[in-house]
Amino acid sequence: MSDFKATKAMFHLPEGVIYLDGNSLGPLPKATAQRVSQTVTQEWGELLITGWNKAGWMEQPMRLGNRIAKLIGAPDGSVVLGDTLSIKVYQAVASAIEMRPDRKVILSDSGNFPSDLYMADGLVRTLGDGYSLKVVAPADVAAHLTDEVAVLMLTEVDYRTGRMHDMAALSRQARDVGAITVWDLAHSAGAIPVDVAGCDVDFAVGCTYKYLNSGPGSPAFIYVAPRHADTARPALSGWLGHEAPFAFDPDYRPGTGVERMRVGTPPVLQMAALEAALDVWDMVDIADVRARSIELSQLFIEIIDERCPDLPLASPPDAARRGSQVSFHFEDGYAVVQALIARGVIGDFRAPDIMRFGFTPLYIDEQDVAQAANHLCDVIEQRLWDHPEFKKRAKVT
Amino acid sequence: MSDFKATKAMFHLPEGVIYLDGNSLGPLPKATAQRVSQTVTQEWGELLITGWNKAGWMEQPMRLGNRIAKLIGAPDGSVVLGDTLSIKVYQAVASAIEMRPDRKVILSDSGNFPSDLYMADGLVRTLGDGYSLKVVAPADVAAHLTDEVAVLMLTEVDYRTGRMHDMAALSRQARDVGAITVWDLAHSAGAIPVDVAGCDVDFAVGCTYKYLNSGPGSPAFIYVAPRHADTARPALSGWLGHEAPFAFDPDYRPGTGVERMRVGTPPVLQMAALEAALDVWDMVDIADVRARSIELSQLFIEIIDERCPDLPLASPPDAARRGSQVSFHFEDGYAVVQALIARGVIGDFRAPDIMRFGFTPLYIDEQDVAQAANHLCDVIEQRLWDHPEFKKRAKVT
Known part of the structure; x- marks a missing residue:
């Protein structure tokens, strides 16, 4: 069985952030900064044009x-x-x-x-x-x-x-x-x-x-x-x-x-x-990633079902017919997503009314999922999204 | 007048290298490593998907x-x-x-x-x-x-x-x-x-x-x-x-x-x-860059003309009809370029027989040009290129 505690430790996740948008842009692996820096300074900087051969570009x-x-x-x-x-x-x-x-x-x-x-x-x-x-x-x-x-x-x-x-x-x-x-x-x-x-x-x-x-x-x-x-x-x-x-x-x-x-x-x-x-x-088997992603997605859906039963699931309820994300319809979904971001839960919005949450076991665990689901229900139940600040559209939504 | 001493100081040039291949791949500006690192760690790492708006990507x-x-x-x-x-x-x-x-x-x-x-x-x-x-x-x-x-x-x-x-x-x-x-x-x-x-x-x-x-x-x-x-x-x-x-x-x-x-x-x-x-x-005016590049190219041609008059110029002799590079024909040009690289002078070769040298005033000065021209003449006069090591073609030539 793949060790997802170990993989989670390989990513940089900002303090206080639950990142459910890896389906749009994955987070930074800790080893990346060093690897890129090496390419810039050791390869490009020192090898110049010969990097095409010597560094295997x-x-x-x-x-x-x-x-x-x-x-x-x-x-x-x-x-x-x-x-x-x-x-x-x-x-x-x-x-x-x-x-x-x-x-x-x-x-x-x-x-x-x-x-x-x-x-x-x-x-x-x-x-x-x-x-x-x-x-x-x-x-x-x-x-x-x-x-x-x-x-x-x-x-x-x-x-x-x-x-x-x-x-x-x-x-x-x-x-x-x-x-x-x-x-x-x-x-x-x-x-x-x-x-x-x-x-x-x-x-x-x-x-x-x-x-x-x-x-x-x-x-x-x-x-x-x-x-x-x-x-x-x-x-x-x-x-x-x-x-x-x-x-x-x-x-x-x-x-x-x-x-x-x-x-x-x-x-x-x-x-x-x-x-x-x-x-x-x-370090991981993609079959394990898939199995775990289904567990996490199901947990998310269960909490929402329990606390916000009126929120319509936009994704197929059958996990086997669904990728690694869960989406809900909500007319003011853009504002909800902004309100969630303000609470440190990053998902995204896709026009016209889709709130989208990605579940990537490499760096997301049950605790993250439960917290995110509860934040989402808080925002909806308490209409926390209904604030001008959250409705102001950014260029990239 | 643009200050090319100041611009030269802005580039990282490896010790002992005269880089006449900026027409293929420019060298590393010293500020770049820091700027890229900032994008990796501060922008991608901390802002994640919100970098598209917040970092202006x-x-x-x-x-x-x-x-x-x-x-x-x-x-x-x-x-x-x-x-x-x-x-x-x-x-x-x-x-x-x-x-x-x-x-x-x-x-x-x-x-x-x-x-x-x-x-x-x-x-x-x-x-x-x-x-x-x-x-x-x-x-x-x-x-x-x-x-x-x-x-x-x-x-x-x-x-x-x-x-x-x-x-x-x-x-x-x-x-x-x-x-x-x-x-x-x-x-x-x-x-x-x-x-x-x-x-x-x-x-x-x-x-x-x-x-x-x-x-x-x-x-x-x-x-x-x-x-x-x-x-x-x-x-x-x-x-x-x-x-x-x-x-x-x-x-x-x-x-x-x-x-x-x-x-x-x-x-x-x-x-x-x-x-x-x-x-x-x-910091520079492109007209100054052009004027200086012509001076450097002319100096290169003059030294070669003087020391290796039989090396046929492949570039237009009239600087006004020529870009920022000087090329010569030489049947074993590939080996010559390799021999030059071994001496720290990086130019490049283009099939079938072109040796190509770029003159970029931002980081190349008269001393570099004179040294490079003399190395080229040494390699040709003394047939230093005629060595199996220099004739072995790399994948990228």
């Missing part, structure tokens, strides 16, 4: 990709880091759609993160020629997954409600109708067991600053199934995806395997933060 | 864009940071080509950085429908700039030879034939005076880790002329380019101005490094 996107691969059921050499998640979504969908030249539909759902939909929409407009993005309700995806669909693009865990798609079943159905799958694992990687190889997924993408705790704006990752990795065309054909980047050939020739999905120079300081953050995963 | 790409705008002759509010240069090239060209729906040719030259050509090639393939990328010799660009050209995509300073295009003249000619201009300022920003507004440039892009010293993999920037900024369509339509990112609308509506070119979450740690690095520009 150039290989880092694949090296760290291999560590993430273990968390999502991907084989060695099939995952690479780089860019932002939106860019990785674009790359995956652009490559996927070319594999079905006789089809023109990208199927997605309204539970997808908006940026995924926006990126696909942008791609469709650039492709022109009758291509389209079809967005249906999450529950209707299976019914619309026909042999007209070129690409099925879904986020496994809904960012607002935590509702989970059945990745295995939908991927199987996609394969049966000849559609290529692109799964966004933003709220999956590091939160729940994922098995991209076992589910026969074609492409997967995800971010590292949520449950992987790599820091604000750290790079995304992309998985390409080995059966496609040497044939998928990179639409964003950057020099580091070239077969021989330093030959400076006038013509683009995609590199071998998933490395062809590299584009430009990797963000070395953010990579250093990611490297430090990944160490915690050597 | 969300506004940073525009805030720092305004500081870069000053260096390239762009008005306030017309430059934004994000992604890699390759991605920014793609965005600029994709937006530009839509502005000329009756034209299908992107014109560029063989002196452009290969990744720019690769990205344009990828775009052309996604567009399909008769679009093409036409690559001509640098000297032939003007002759091929006809009213068939939708987009003129050039890098102002050739990464190998330092040859400069005449941005004003080519931009004027482009405007006269109705072509949209996309200028890559990778080797211009922070090296030479640039006047994108005065040259009536449509789009410009550049990187920050060369002459702007922001560290390995730090983000790129994009300039959109204010006359296009509210109409250019972002092909990479990410959520942070949306008019209201936190409304989570199902439909994409591009934001106001250049912010629509934002895509995903900005790399906050790299941004912190950039912020610290930009302070040096408050």
Whole structure:
């Protein structure tokens, strides 16, 4: 059994704060400051340009990709880091759609993160020629997954409600109708067991600053199934995806395997933060993380049910159909979340009325959960949120 | 007159190293380690998710864009940071080509950085429908700039030879034939005076880790002329380019101005490094930097001319036609550069036979230049490069 007391000690959590927003930005692992500082002063400062070789910066996107691969059921050499998640979504969908030249539909759902939909929409407009993005309700995806669909693009865990798609079943159905799958694992990687190889997924993408705790704006990752990795065309054909980047050939020739999905120079300081953050995963089993996250989420729901039975759960009540977060509907949810932050409980709000709380066993325990649930009920029962200070919207909500 | 003794003191330069590769990766400004550390421990560590508002992370790409705008002759509010240069090239060209729906040719030259050509090639393939990328010799660009050209995509300073295009003249000619201009300022920003507004440039892009010293993999920037900024369509339509990112609308509506070119979450740690690095520009005038860089380059050329007259200059002999670097042809240039590195002189090599030396007055003085030139001549005259150790190619050359 994974030792979550030990993992909690690996994170810096500000005094008096209960952090239930690791699903948006993971907290700082204690080892990170030192690791980043080493990259700045010892590597960049002392090695200068030779750091690309001597400090291994150039290989880092694949090296760290291999560590993430273990968390999502991907084989060695099939995952690479780089860019932002939106860019990785674009790359995956652009490559996927070319594999079905006789089809023109990208199927997605309204539970997808908006940026995924926006990126696909942008791609469709650039492709022109009758291509389209079809967005249906999450529950209707299976019914619309026909042999007209070129690409099925879904986020496994809904960012607002935590509702989970059945990745295995939908991927199987996609394969049966000849559609290529692109799964966004933003709220999956590091939160729940994922098995991209076992589910026969074609492409997967995800971010590292949520449950992987790599820091604000750290790079995304992309998985390409080995059966496609040497044939998928990179639409964003950057020099580091070239077969021989330093030959400076006038013509683009995609590199071998998933490395062809590299584009430009990797963000070395953010990579250093990611490297430090990944160490915690050597100490825990993702199955234990999942089991514990369910316990914590259930405890939260039970206390709310008991004390605030009128607060409508926005997440699936069945833990097996829910990611590592619990959400509630509340019209003045923004103000409630602000009032909670004032009490040291950090969750977040997603328009129009979702209060969202993430349960990450790496640094959250029962005591935190019980306290947070009681604070939430206090704020609601006593209408503590009903104060102008809490209703003033910040730019980032 | 700018005080270059004072600026030199602002950089950490390893003992015994003469760094002539700031055109590839600028050295570490002394203030950077502290600034990055503050972002890691005080901002991320203490503020967690609230850092997006409280530490101003969300506004940073525009805030720092305004500081870069000053260096390239762009008005306030017309430059934004994000992604890699390759991605920014793609965005600029994709937006530009839509502005000329009756034209299908992107014109560029063989002196452009290969990744720019690769990205344009990828775009052309996604567009399909008769679009093409036409690559001509640098000297032939003007002759091929006809009213068939939708987009003129050039890098102002050739990464190998330092040859400069005449941005004003080519931009004027482009405007006269109705072509949209996309200028890559990778080797211009922070090296030479640039006047994108005065040259009536449509789009410009550049990187920050060369002459702007922001560290390995730090983000790129994009300039959109204010006359296009509210109409250019972002092909990479990410959520942070949306008019209201936190409304989570199902439909994409591009934001106001250049912010629509934002895509995903900005790399906050790299941004912190950039912020610290930009302070040096408050102390110097770019015209002084240029004048001094020419003096240093001329001194380098004179010493080489004197001691190694047979070494063929690959750069334009006329300093006015050359960026902030000097290059020479030498068949075994790779080995020469390695032998120089062993002596503490860091330049770099670009295939097939270019030895490249950057002259950045912010931290390079006459003494450095004279020493470096003499080392180069020693290595060549005495064939010190002709050693197996120096011929072993590293992955990054």
